[in-house]
Amino acid sequence: DSGVTQTPKHLITATGQRVTLRCSPRSGDLSVYWYQQSLDQGLQFLIQYYNGEERAKGNILERFSAQQFPDLHSELNLSSLELGDSALYFCASSFWGTGNTIYFGEGSWLTVV
Amino acid sequence: KNEVEQSPQNLTAQEGEFITINCSYSVGISALHWLQQHPGGGIVSLFMLSSGKKKHGRLIATINIQEKHSSLHITASHPRDSAVYICAVDNTDKLIFGTGTRLQVFP
Numbered sequence: 001d002s003g004v005t006q007t008p009k010h011l012i013t014a015t016g017q018r019v020t021l022r023c024s025p026r027s028g029d030l031s032v033y034w035y036q037q038s039l040d041q042g043l044q045f046l047i048q049y050y051n052g053e054e055r056a057k058g059n060i061l062e063r064f065s066a067q068q069f070p071d072l073h074s075e076l077n078l079s080s081l082e083l084g085d086s087a088l089y090f091c092a093s094s095f096w097g098t099g100n101t102i103y104f105g106e107g108s109w110l111t112v113v
Numbered sequence: 114k115n116e117v118e119q120s121p122q123n124l125t126a127q128e129g130e131f132i133t134i135n136c137s138y139s140v141g142i143s144a145l146h147w148l149q150q151h152p153g154g155g156i157v158s159l160f161m162l163s164s165g166k167k168k169h170g171r172l173i174a175t176i177n178i179q180e181k182h183s184s185l186h187i188t189a190s191h192p193r194d195s196a197v198y199i200c201a202v203d204n205t206d207k208l209i210f211g212t213g214t215r216l217q218v219f220p
Contacts, residue, residue, distance in 0.1 A: 002157070033208075035208075042210055042211075042212050042213065043199065043201075043210040044210070045207050045208050045209070045210075048206060048207075055206060056205070056206040056207050058207055088154055090156060092156075097206055098143075098144065098146075098203040098206050098207070098208055099143060099144050099161075099163075099203060100161070101158050101161055102146065102158055102161075102208075103158065104148075104155065104156035104157070104158070106153075106154065106155050107154050107155070107156075109154075
């Protein structure tokens with residue numbers, strides 16, 4: 001158990017819809033990361049938050065947004081969903097940054113139909 | 114060309130064999146991570162290193178910064194080592210991932 005909690009574990013939704021993925025980081029970790037893993041593109045970095053502030057941005061689509069709340073949990077919002085958004089979305093956390101050990105959640109499987 | 118290349122893509126071994134997975138990268142990095150992804154999807158961090166060598170149990174990771182290359186070794190492999198092994202480099206606070214090496218160890 002990494003200590004990182006992600007919900008929901010599985011989600012099936014229709015194209016055009018909006019979903020929210022939730023992540024609670026490991027106790028004491030200030031950084032939260034979101035990653036997308038699809039069959040054709042592998043693991044890709046989406047976005048990082050540190051202590052409530054956006055710190056680094058990767059290949060995150062404009063239809064996607066995220067935030068980190070004062071209690072350090074984070075949400076990833078995916079809107080106007082397309083079939084190609086079907087993927088496994090991972091949340092991860094670390095104490096400070098990517099120079100620390102990164103702990104991954106179990107992932108949220110999103111299927112867009 | 115990908116910024117992080119792993120080889121081989123697939124690897125099969127008999128229990129007890131010594132295994133090496135390689136990772137080469139073309140960008141500047143501050144650290145390199147080796148990750149293990151189990152068939153169920155979960156990802157576990159095995160090593161984070163910025164120089165030299167680290168060992169944990171039967172796993173050894175090395176990195177050569179000058180040559181931009183890292184290796185993950187598994188000694189005395191076991192069927193429970195069957196997983197996908199992913200190399201990820203830390204490039205200005207962003208992890209760039211390799212495509213992974215799928216390892217199957219047979220009894």
